[in-house]
Every structure is written in C-alpha cells, then in structure tokens.
Amino acid sequence: MDFRQLRTFTCVAELGSLSKASDTLRIAQPALSRQIKLLEHELRTELFTRNGRGMVLTDAGRLLLARTSGIVRQVDQIRDDIQSAQGPPSGRVVLGLVPTVSCVLSARFARRCVENFPDISLRIVESYSGHLIEWLHRGEMDLSIIYGRTADLHLAAQPLGRDQIVAVGPRGCGLSRKKQVEIGWLLRQRLVLPSHSHGLRALIEHAAALKKIKLDVQLEADSFRVLTSLVEEGLGFALLPPSSVRSEVADGRLETAAIAKPLSRELIIASPIDRPASIATTAVTALLREEVAACRKEGLWDIRLT
Structure with a gap:
C-alpha cells in the first residue's frame, strides 16, 4: 500500500x-x-x-x-521531530481529557499552548477514560489525562494526584447546609450516573457493594453536560469532583457536600507505552503539568498530591 x-x-x-x-x-x-x-x-x-x-x-x-x-x-x-530538532517544537499533538478535567483545564491550557508553542497544532478530545485508553492503545492519541490505576492500564503513566469526589445535588436539596454526608446515606438516594463502562460508575458500584446497598439509578448519562443538567432538574444526585461543578455551585444552580469517608480517584497523564513521545508531545506534557499545578495554586482544582 x-x-x-x-x-x-x-x-x-x-x-x-x-x-x-x-x-x-x-x-x-x-x-x-x-x-x-x-x-x-x-x-x-x-x-x-x-x-x-x-x-x-x-x-x-x-x-x-x-x-x-x-x-x-x-x-x-x-x-515533525526532525524539524523540531532544528528549531522550536512543531507538529500535531492529540490530547485526550476526561470531561471533569476538560471543563477545568481545556480552554486555559489551549491558550497557553498557543502562546508558548505557535508551531504545534493541538487537538483536544473530550471523552470518558475507557474511550481515551482505547485510542491511546491504537496510537490515535498522543497523551491523555485520565483516571485509573496505573498498573492496570498498560500505558506509560505519570501520576498527577488524587481527585476528591463530593455529593452533588440540585438547588434547595440541602447539601450546602449539611456540608458533609455519609456515603451510606448518599448511595441510598436516587442517583444520576454514567453507564457501567466508565470508571466513576465502577468506583460508586464498589462503594455500594461494600455497604451492601442496591443503587437507585433510573437515569444514566454518558455526557457530562447532560449528567449535570439532569441533576439541576432535580432528577437525582451525582458524585463528581468539586472542580467540575464550581461555576454551577457559584451560580446557585447546584449544591455540594463533602463525603464523610472521602472517595477519590487517581489522576494520571497517560501515553502509549510502545512508541517514544515526539518532541512536540514532550513539550505539551511539561506544559500540561505546569498548568495543573497553576490550577491547584489558584484554588481552582482541589487535586491532592500522592
């Protein structure tokens, strides 16, 4: 061919x-x-x-x-690498972000990438971890911020920290007054969750199994924006990182409360293990770590260092 x-x-x-x-x-x-x-x-x-x-x-x-x-x-x-070796980094980089990270990071990171690396063409793809992992394995994506245990992914992984999970509910639900809820109480409420193929659902199902609670999930949403809109409509509670709903909480559209025994997920930068990163991908990865650190410092992202 x-x-x-x-x-x-x-x-x-x-x-x-x-x-x-x-x-x-x-x-x-x-x-x-x-x-x-x-x-x-x-x-x-x-x-x-x-x-x-x-x-x-x-x-x-x-x-x-x-x-x-x-x-x-x-x-x-x-x-691209041969050209980059003789000048500034250049070429195309495909970056995957899970939705809860994308809503915090994508716009500001894209701006910094354009300012720092004008010769790099950046494509940002937003999807859930399962899809991003598949595209990384197939070589269609250069790097991605995903959730998951590094040992299970068969990918090159750089740990970023742990993202805390909180209870999320509609305006007037009382979460903001409670400030903290027991995981057992939360799991007995009507929930709006992503489908079984996604990591967040597996985390919640595991927590429910430990408590021997059968989840009440009438609605599922594999779109983050759809999921939060269903919660806004009062159709159930969700479990999400607080950074992902910061603007909705500030606008009074959603309420959150901490979970008494905190749930958290490991957050990593993942890349294919079977091929070296390009010069452009290496530059973007370093800038990505800087931007995550900046979000933490500014209080926009409560990611706990491991």
Whole structure:
C-alpha cells in the first residue's frame, strides 16, 4: 500500500469529507478521490460509502483505519521531530481529557499552548477514560489525562494526584447546609450516573457493594453536560469532583457536600507505552503539568498530591 494513499484515507476518514481533507492536505479533490479509488482497487473492497452528508466508513474502512492510523501518525511524527530538532517544537499533538478535567483545564491550557508553542497544532478530545485508553492503545492519541490505576492500564503513566469526589445535588436539596454526608446515606438516594463502562460508575458500584446497598439509578448519562443538567432538574444526585461543578455551585444552580469517608480517584497523564513521545508531545506534557499545578495554586482544582 502506498503511504500517500494511507495518509489520504486516514484524513478523509477522520474528517468525513473529501473537501475538508482537500483543505487540510492542500491537494485537489480529484487527486484525493483517485488515491482512495486506487487503494480500494488494491484491497478489492469499498472503504467508504458516499452520500450527501460526506464519506462514511464501511466495515472494511473501519478495520483499515484501526490498523493504520497509528502508523500514519508515527511517520508524521518522525518528520515533525526532525524539524523540531532544528528549531522550536512543531507538529500535531492529540490530547485526550476526561470531561471533569476538560471543563477545568481545556480552554486555559489551549491558550497557553498557543502562546508558548505557535508551531504545534493541538487537538483536544473530550471523552470518558475507557474511550481515551482505547485510542491511546491504537496510537490515535498522543497523551491523555485520565483516571485509573496505573498498573492496570498498560500505558506509560505519570501520576498527577488524587481527585476528591463530593455529593452533588440540585438547588434547595440541602447539601450546602449539611456540608458533609455519609456515603451510606448518599448511595441510598436516587442517583444520576454514567453507564457501567466508565470508571466513576465502577468506583460508586464498589462503594455500594461494600455497604451492601442496591443503587437507585433510573437515569444514566454518558455526557457530562447532560449528567449535570439532569441533576439541576432535580432528577437525582451525582458524585463528581468539586472542580467540575464550581461555576454551577457559584451560580446557585447546584449544591455540594463533602463525603464523610472521602472517595477519590487517581489522576494520571497517560501515553502509549510502545512508541517514544515526539518532541512536540514532550513539550505539551511539561506544559500540561505546569498548568495543573497553576490550577491547584489558584484554588481552582482541589487535586491532592500522592
């Protein structure tokens, strides 16, 4: 397979459009379309279905993307590293953030990255830990701030600290008056939680199992914004880091209370273990640690050092 064809295929697959890929790669659409057709001819299968909304991967296309996107990124990073060795860090860095971290960090970190590294193209992807770990393993992502035990992830990991978990409820629920609640009382309330595939749910389920409590979960939300909006509507309590709902609490839309026997999660910067970090990724990682430390110092993020 020709590498140019694979790069074209990866770009079209990620953007879902020949026109967008043409703008990104600065190659005319007919030339891109020809490369895709040559690749499909060699593989003897269609990689995309074409419709009015753009280019959609077939099953074969999804398989090819899973197997080759990491390879394409590694070759691109070799080029970026050679250029960075002769000047300031440059190239593309894909950073994953779990939602509770993204709402605190993403905007201010993006600003600092633009100011400090104008030649680095930063892409921030927000998702839950399970998805981010999968993309790290597939080589589609360079680094990520996630929750999890480092020994279980098969990733290179740099510990950041532990994020405390608090009870979160709607305005008028009484949490702010209580200031502290027992975990047993909280787990017996109606809860709004992410689904079973996510680390926070596993932490809460484990706490409930220790107390022999059956959770009352009528609503699940795998979107952080949806989850907090459901709590605002009075549809249940949630368990979240206080930093993630700071603005909602300040506006009086949500209330929080500490948990008497604190729950916490280990927070790490993770990266693929099977390939070296690029010069640009190393620079972004160092800046990321600086920004986390700045958030702690400013009182925006109550992350406990381990």
